[in-house]
Amino acid sequence: MQYGYEEVITPQVFTRELWERSGHWEHYREDMFTVSRGRKDDDGDGGTVSAAEDESTMMSLKPMNCPAHCLVFASARRSYRDLPMRLADFSPLHRDEATGALGGLTRVRRFHQDDAHIFCTEAQVGAEVQDALAFVQRVYEMLGMTVSVVLSTRPEEKEGGLAAGPAASCCGGGGNGDGDGDEISNLPSSSSSLSTSSSLSSSSSSSLGDDATWARAEGALREALDASRLPWTESPGDGAFYGPKIDVTATDAAGRGHQCATIQLDFVTPRRFDLRYDATAAGTEGADADDARPRPVMIHRAALGSVERLMAIMLEATGGNLPSWLHPRQVALIPVDDRNVPVDAASTTAGAASSTSSSTSSTSTGTGTTTRTAPSAVEMCERVARGLPAHMTSRVIARPGTLGARIRRAREEGWRWIAVVGDREVENGTVNVKGFGEMRPEDLPGLIAKPGEPERTAGDSEESK
Numbered sequence: 001m002q003y004g005y006e007e008v009i010t011p012q013v014f015t016r017e018l019w020e021r022s023g024h025w026e027h028y029r030e031d032m033f034t035v036s037r038g039r040k041d042d043d044g045d046g047g048t049v050s051a052a053e054d055e056s057t058m059m060s061l062k063p064m065n066c067p068a069h070c071l072v073f074a075s076a077r078r079s080y081r082d083l084p085m086r087l088a089d090f091s092p093l094h095r096d097e098a099t100g101a102l103g104g105l106t107r108v109r110r111f112h113q114d115d116a117h118i119f120c121t122e123a124q125v126g127a128e129v130q131d132a133l134a135f136v137q138r139v140y141e142m143l144g145m146t147v148s149v150v151l152s153t154r155p156e157e158k159e160g161g162l163a164a165g166p167a168a169s170c171c172g173g174g175g176n177g178d179g180d181g182d183e184i185s186n187l188p189s190s191s192s193s194l195s196t197s198s199s200l201s202s203s204s205s206s207s208l209g210d211d212a213t214w215a216r217a218e219g220a221l222r223e224a225l226d227a228s229r230l231p232w233t234e235s236p237g238d239g240a241f242y243g244p245k246i247d248v249t250a251t252d253a254a255g256r257g258h259q260c261a262t263i264q265l266d267f268v269t270p271r272r273f274d275l276r277y278d279a280t281a282a283g284t285e286g287a288d289a290d291d292a293r294p295r296p297v298m299i300h301r302a303a304l305g306s307v308e309r310l311m312a313i314m315l316e317a318t319g320g321n322l323p324s325w326l327h328p329r330q331v332a333l334i335p336v337d338d339r340n341v342p343v344d345a346a347s348t349t350a351g352a353a354s355s356t357s358s359s360t361s362s363t364s365t366g367t368g369t370t371t372r373t374a375p376s377a378v379e380m381c382e383r384v385a386r387g388l389p390a391h392m393t394s395r396v397i398a399r400p401g402t403l404g405a406r407i408r409r410a411r412e413e414g415w416r417w418i419a420v421v422g423d424r425e426v427e428n429g430t431v432n433v434k435g436f437g438e439m440r441p442e443d444l445p446g447l448i449a450k451p452g453e454p455e456r457t458a459g460d461s462e463e464s465k
């Protein structure tokens with residue numbers, strides 16, 4: 001939201017009509033999961049339906065969000081003042097990948113993209129792309145990867161097809177695949193085969209999509225790339241027929257490149273959905289004329305691409321040892337002894353140090369703790385866990401019986417840090433973190449390295465002894 005996006009959640013299932021309009025039904029259908037309607041007697045006769053009728057009422061799980069976001073845009077009359085409109089959507093996407101193509105987390109049939117679509121005026125393209133590039137750069141810096149960028153420009157045989165071709169392959173690259181672009185290439189990239197849907201080219205006064213528009217758009221992209229100071233190259237003629245695009249390759253610590261992020265301009269989809277906006281203040285004369293109601297440019301943008309696939313890349317690049325800020329299991333808190341382990345350890349309340357344990361010494365150490373009855377080690381662990389900030393994950397491991405077994409369990413579960421609490425720590429109001437020594441509970445969050453920064457090692461620890 002910091003970048004001006006509005007998060008939306010759009011439905012999973014859409015009618016065949018929508019997919020026909022977007023062009024997916026014609027060109028992407030074998031990669032889509034279709035859904036048959038259970039209610040087949042909408043016409044009221046209660047009879048059975050023919051295969052043809054069944055086919056016509058069929059629906060589909062969405063393989064991408066673009067058409068849904070077009071519907072959001074079209075749900076109200078838009079003015080130039082509403083632009084740029086940036087819609088972000090994390091909803092699950094489904095693609096019917098061939099069984100043989102599935103692999104681990106890298107290629108799955110259900111996945112999530114950090115998907116966004118920006119609807120803007122042609123004049124806004126440069127600034128929007130620049131912002132999107134800055135966003136992508138920041139994301140990969142945080143992940144400890146470097147990025148390089150390729151601008152793909154206008155394909156040779158663009159003429160004729162641009163007005164009618166579907167942008168069915170948008171959001172394909174860097175999405176669920178392995179980044180080799182095969183999702184795009186398995187669609188008809190030759191625009192000549194798509195130029196038959198004349199109903200969609202009704203607006204012959206296409207300000208978008210003509211040669212000058214392409215040239216201006218590519219110029220804006222080059223300027224944005226130069227301004228980003230990212231290393232970039234140009235791949236002439238490799239653009240999609242619906243607009244030029246920027247592909248971002250992220251290189252991990254091991255030097256392997258992964259095509260993840262994509263920024264694609266799209267002149268075609270806004271036409272297919274007949275999207276327009278008021279170019280001047282509403283109510284002026286001739287406000288409904290085509291000139292006064294131009295089409296927005298649509299920008300498809302994903303920084304991470306498929307989140308599942310990115311996780312696979314991160315896990316492989318780090319050998320499973322994710323950066324601490326991203327680690328799903330950060331600190332395990334382990335009492336040295338298991339006295340006073342409640343039957344249901346999770347149900348004990350904070351600060352209820354009423355139970356008598358062996359260590360009842362009053363403490364007022366350097367941590368500023370006020371005098372009170374000391375808790376048991378288990379209670380102390382639970383208290384520390386509850387005091388951690390919400391972004392830090394923890395678990396109290398009070399079973400099984402021996403300390404060694406509890407530490408083993410923490411290791412098996414993959415906890416990043418193991419903090420032990422014995423009598424001494426109870427007395428001092430501290431925890432003892434393996435590799436770092438004794439520290440105050442409030443210093444535990446400081447173990448988490450900030451994104452892009454080196455991890456803390458034992459030598460860095462500020463032990464509060």
Ligand SMILES: [Zn+2]
Nearest residue numbers: 066170171300
């Ligand atoms: Zn898209």
